[in-house]
Amino acid sequence: MKSLKVLGIFLVLAIAVFLLFIYSGVYNVAVTAGHSALTRRLIETAMKRSVRHHARKIQVPSLVDPAIVQTGALSYDTMCSPCHGAPGASFPEMAQGFDPQPPALAEEVKEWTTAELFWITKHGIKLTGMPAWGPTHSDQELWEIVAFLEKLPTLSPADYQALTRPTKQTEGVMKREEPYEHRHRHRD
Secondary structure: OHHHHHHHHHHHHHHHHHHHHHHHOOOOOOHHHOOOHHHHHHHHHHHHHHHHHHHOOOOOOOOOOHHHHHHHHHHHHHHOHHHHOOOOOOOOOHHHHOOOOOOOHHHHHHHOOHHHHHHHHHHOEOOOOEOOOOOOOOHHHHHHHHHHHHHHHHOOHHHHHHHOOOOOOOOOOOOOOOOOOOOOOOOO
């Protein structure tokens, strides 16, 4: 009984210290302050485990059709490259202001399965700046991006430029006049 009382007192004190820490404002939430190594490791571990858990039952369609890859390349160029970069381009200036910084996907995609890439693209990642594209894009459109992502590590800058140049087959898929303007259906 005495040990339960000690445990109860310890829990109350721990909660009080935690609340004092939160409400004191001493924790610096500025992106420029970065995270401690321990915090970064905990967040990365939680994120990777969560993605793997939630993506495990996703059925991956065939993504080998070159037209699917090219359509995904056009979407990537408009929607993703401003943060994740592109072959032959310097790392985007905007991305340098994020913490964590968006990964250069040509390397990062090797760390994820196809289903996991789809899940990340559809649902986003909290507190990273990675948006959830699922609310505004169909699964087909997201699979097209994933099909392109799987090819990204092998692309030269010239390959990337060729894929992101609209063709007769992709005409009308993207409006290239304005940045970030792309085809999709907004859901009401």
